[in-house]
Amino acid sequence: MSEHPAPLLLEKDSLETFVRAYLDRQERYLALAQKHGSPLWVLDSGVLKAKARRFSQAFNACFDQTAYYFAVKSNNCPEVAATLLESGFGLDVSSGIELNTALDLNAGDIVFSGPGKTDEELRLALRHKDRVTLLLDGFSELDRLCALLPGSDQASPVRVGIRLTTNPQGLWRKFGITLEMLPEFWKKIAALPPIRFAGLQFHSSWNLTPDRQVEFIALLGQTLARMPGDFNRSIEFIDMGGGYWPEEGEWLHSPEPQQGALPQENSIPLDRVRPHYRIPGTPIEMFAKALSHAVQTHIFPFADCRICFEPGRWICHSAMHLLLSVIDKKSHDLVITDAGTNIIGWERFETDYFPVLNLSRSGLVERPCHILGSLCTPHDVFGYAYFGEGIERGDCLMIPCQGAYTYSLGQNFIKGCRDLSKSEGQTPRQG
Numbered sequence: 524m525s526e527h528p529a530p531l532l533l534e535k536d537s538l539e540t541f542v543r544a545y546l547d548r549q550e551r552y553l554a555l556a557q558k559h560g561s562p563l564w565v566l567d568s569g570v571l572k573a574k575a576r577r578f579s580q581a582f583n584a585c586f587d588q589t590a591y592y593f594a595v596k597s598n599n600c601p602e603v604a605a606t607l608l609e610s611g612f613g614l615d616v617s618s619g620i621e622l623n624t625a626l627d628l629n630a631g632d633i634v635f636s637g638p639g640k641t642d643e644e645l646r647l648a649l650r651h652k653d654r655v656t657l658l659l660d661g662f663s664e665l666d667r668l669c670a671l672l673p674g675s676d677q678a679s680p681v682r683v684g685i686r687l688t689t690n691p692q693g694l695w696r697k698f699g700i701t702l703e704m705l706p707e708f709w710k711k712i713a714a715l716p717p718i719r720f721a722g723l724q725f726h727s728s729w730n731l732t733p734d735r736q737v738e739f740i741a742l743l744g745q746t747l748a749r750m751p752g753d754f755n756r757s758i759e760f761i762d763m764g765g766g767y768w769p770e771e772g773e774w775l776h777s778p779e780p781q782q783g784a785l786p787q788e789n790s791i792p793l794d795r796v797r798p799h800y801r802i803p804g805t806p807i808e809m810f811a812k813a814l815s816h817a818v819q820t821h822i823f824p825f826a827d828c829r830i831c832f833e834p835g836r837w838i839c840h841s842a843m844h845l846l847l848s849v850i851d852k853k854s855h856d857l858v859i860t861d862a863g864t865n866i867i868g869w870e871r872f873e874t875d876y877f878p879v880l881n882l883s884r885s886g887l888v889e890r891p892c893h894i895l896g897s898l899c900t901p902h903d904v905f906g907y908a909y910f911g912e913g914i915e916r917g918d919c920l921m922i923p924c925q926g927a928y929t930y931s932l933g934q935n936f937i938k939g940c941r942d943l944s945k946s947e948g949q950t951p952r953q954g
């Protein structure tokens with residue numbers, strides 16, 4: 524398995540270009556904060572649509588038959604899913620809650636994946652089998668599904684796929700079945716007429732390059748070479764999951780990402796702005812080329828099928844931004860914001876670097892300052908610097924590109940997140 528490359532310095536020029544693009548639109552963001560209050564999630568549906576377009580164009584250029592499913596877990600805001608449905612995507616859901624969201628949005632093509640589906644969730648999927656493909660996580664889930672089938676309409680079989688684990692060692696083995704188990708699974712499922720086997724799914728996470736996916740496609744090809752012809756002929760789709768890291772790569776406070784960024788007690792010194800680091804990403808077109816080459820070589824000789832994708836992060840990362848305001852200034856280099864990091868649900872900014880832009884006093888110089896939230900924990904960190912010409916109480920701060928694994932992880936901890944504070948104007952607004 525490929526390892527992440529060592530972080531490089533995040534070049535001043537590329538950071539400035541990134542910041543400038545948001546400052547060019549600062550009046551628009553300030554007007555939104557003025558109108559709806561702070562803190563505020565801003566959804567830029569134009570960016571979302573452009574991302575969906577670029578992703579599908581990249582893979583459509585390499586494959587004849589494709590389908591795209593937005594991974595709802597990466598951002599469960601219904602407006603995000605609705606926008607992607609308009610862009611021709613289906614939805615990838617991982618729970619009854621997400622499935623209900625997709626059904627309420629009238630999604631016509633839904634894949635339901637994930638381990639530990641409850642009987643209630645399986646029943647819901649069965650009630651909507653005209654719209655849902657169930658991606659089974661293993662043998663016992665198949666048994667539980669069979670036990671639920673007598674009550675369902677026998678005339679139209681439920682369409683299922685099977686999730687394959689990409690790494691049978693360690694914690695990833697909780698997902699799906701191993702390639703070695705596939706013949707046994709096929710034997711079992713082929714004898715069940717109310718169930719129609721239609722494809723395979725696999726997913727690996729956090730891919731800065733296509734290497735891991737390519738390696739697994741080769742292993743899958745070796746397995747298909749040994750599978751019976753009727754199995755390979757019944758494969759209508761191979762779903763390669765998501766896990767594409769945005770092209771700009773991972774931005775970090777420290778060159779040692781595995782150890783976390785923080786010295787003891789969050790005491791990053793503020794005598795100057797520290798350098799920022801990045802682990803480079805890969806353009807999506809290069810993913811598409813590498814994956815299509817692997818599929819042509821290893822899969823298509825055995826299975827003539829549609830290739831499906833479940834991107835989450837790549838699609839929504841740069842389409843949603845967070846606006847906060849400074850509620851207190853305790854020193855020239857310490858401000859408190861009106862939201863805590865519970866709004867994004869985890870201590871992301873202790874390790875990940877994202878520029879904090881002071882929209883009220885905008886500027887291209889980054890200045891050291893502790894930008895801390897209002898929870899009673901020192902881990903409530905938004906950043907250690909801001910771009911601007913000073914910082915004062917009442918200023919509106921922006922953290923761009925917070926669309927993935929933030930909105931859907933928000934918690935009501937001490938302060939509210941979006942659900943509690945809808946009336947306070949924290950629901951996403953079109954940017």
Ligand SMILES: Cc1ncc(COP(=O)(O)O)c(C=O)c1O
Pocket residue numbers: 594596597615636637726728729764765766767833834835836837
């Ligand atoms: C099965 C499956 N598909 C798709 C995704 C989306 O991954 P990403 O947001 O990294 O594209 C995930 C994320 O965990 C997943 O588990």
